[in-house]
Amino acid sequence: MAVMWSRLTCIGLLSRGQRNLSIFSNPSPSYWNKVVSDAEKIVGYPTSFMSLRCLLSDELSNVAMHVRKLVGTKHPLLNTARGFVYESRNNLQMRGLVVLLMSKAAGPSPAASEQLLPDMVSGIYPSQRNLAEITELIHTAFLVHRGIVNLKEWTNSDGPLKDMQFGNKMAVLSGDFLLANACTGLAQLNNTKVVELISSAIGDLVQGIYHENSNSTEESNLTVASWEDQTFLSHGALLAKSCQAAMELAKHDKEAQTLAFQYGKHLALGHKVNSDLQPFVKRGTDPVPFSLDSAPVVFHRQIVGPERWLQQLQQVKTITRQMDHTKLWEAIKSEKGVSQAVDLCCYHGNKALEAIKRFPPSEARSALENIACAVTKF
Template identity: 75%
Template sequence: GFVYDSRNNLQMRGLVVLLISKTAGPSQVSSDLLAQDMVSGIYPSQRNLAEITELIHTAFLVHRGIVNLKEWTVSDGPLKDMEFGNKIAVLSGDFLLANACTGLAQLNNTKVVELISSAIGDLVQGIYYENSSNTEDNGITDGIDIGTWEERTFLSHGALLAKSCQAAMELAQHDKEAQRLAYNYGKHLSLGHKLNSDLQPFVKSVEPMSFSLSAAPVVFHQQCVGQERWHQQLQQAQTSRNMLDYSKLLATVKSDKGVSSAADLCCYHSNKALEAIQAFPASEARSALENIASAVTKF
């Protein structure tokens, strides 16, 4: 419930950055004077980084809330109101990003600025891929295998957390190995979390109204049956109004190995995240991160 809850913004990314900062603690090369600034085993700069990570994530959530006005109809309400809403969403997202960039500059660490700036670039690229796949007919993404899905999902869902975890290690002057482990934890946790989210419509007892055709189980199914067969299955699931019958399509995907393959991949990423975090000394904070990594495999 903590890791995945569609009703509340639980600020998981900021918390993970704080927990991994506490797990790693001060580095051997950091001065005793610097260690005096720590509160509950976390540097002030790492707390600021956690806030910046949440700000960036929230900014992109606001930007994703922009409505496609081409699909707007008269029955949906006044178009002017929606145009104004879209402008406010763009400005609000930009304002949050500007605040995040100001906070980033105040950390006075060029390596961290470079890491988080590249994460923002990754997010933009990932959202571009998402939007381009949604504009294709029925959301069909021809030629996408699970490897491409993982690459694109990392850009839109994993890069920010992975690079923020690495940046937290850099702020505490940890070596490259600690930075690599923190990055891997963030990366694999994010991918496992997204796989868990994609699997929800396929494992819940209540059938969903709709689901994404670029979800991991669908991509696995598409890869398994081949493009031609997949197109046939989509045509068979179409109603007389040229809409998709999602309950029929759900049964088609569940009848093959798509769902089990996605669940296996989710477990793989969870295990890789656990492997990375268990390289750090045992502590209460590490146990919390282990619990979060294990929770993504509970569907």
């Protein structure tokens, strides 16, 4: 499964030609950091480096030694590695933390055996902690694989071609290693329902990547509804299904599993919309490049219609046929696409709150409520 996912991911990314990798986009960093810090205290230990055991293994230590060869180039793998080391407190390596908080908020179920209760640490079963680590490993592998460079777009300013080729190999191998460890840990949980859930989440990630590839062109007819479906696959399925799996491990009923799934789904979607909005809502900054399949652009394209959208694209093209993001940014800001994206972000944040409020009051539930509120702040 690990090899198949890696190959499909690599093929999809190389066809897309995505060279910039941004995995640390946060709403209001100072507020977000406080929410995360408070939440980590509740579950018993910091989870920013939850996959540290795997990251410091002999195999990946050897990879890290080789990655040093990429210093001085623009290969995304270097930025990914740097982000894990220096910016762990500022990223959304939050999936494991959310899984742990959800586990503690739900607590033991009436159907759970009393013999298992002494195994709980800070109100969380060992199997749920293992699941949280597995979730982080899958997400990390996904990020590493997304750092593959389309060599057809390589330029001399990126660095020597041989180094870029080497970086791609390292991205594939290290991502495969992380995913293989995640699959091994998944099997050791000895729960077929959980294996099915997380395996389907990996499949969703692959499908989401292909959707992104097919809808990343200027002529894309991506609607808001299809954007949400696509975003769920590539950004929400893993968190949603991991939250549901945590309930399954504690033998909670279908209602609790559904609520946990809904919280993870809407939290992930709300965070993605928030991330897409950052180039349009940051104060005191100049326009920055943004994706043409981001939420505000999709709303804008739907508002103005396909013909006017193509006209706007032609108007912002420079003599060299390059996109003038400043002019396009101004055109999008002049319409209601940004405000509608803000409304969508708030909608998903509120839906996440609705789901988590169905759980009993506790510190863990309050922390999950704070996280849901944080994704709606700009």
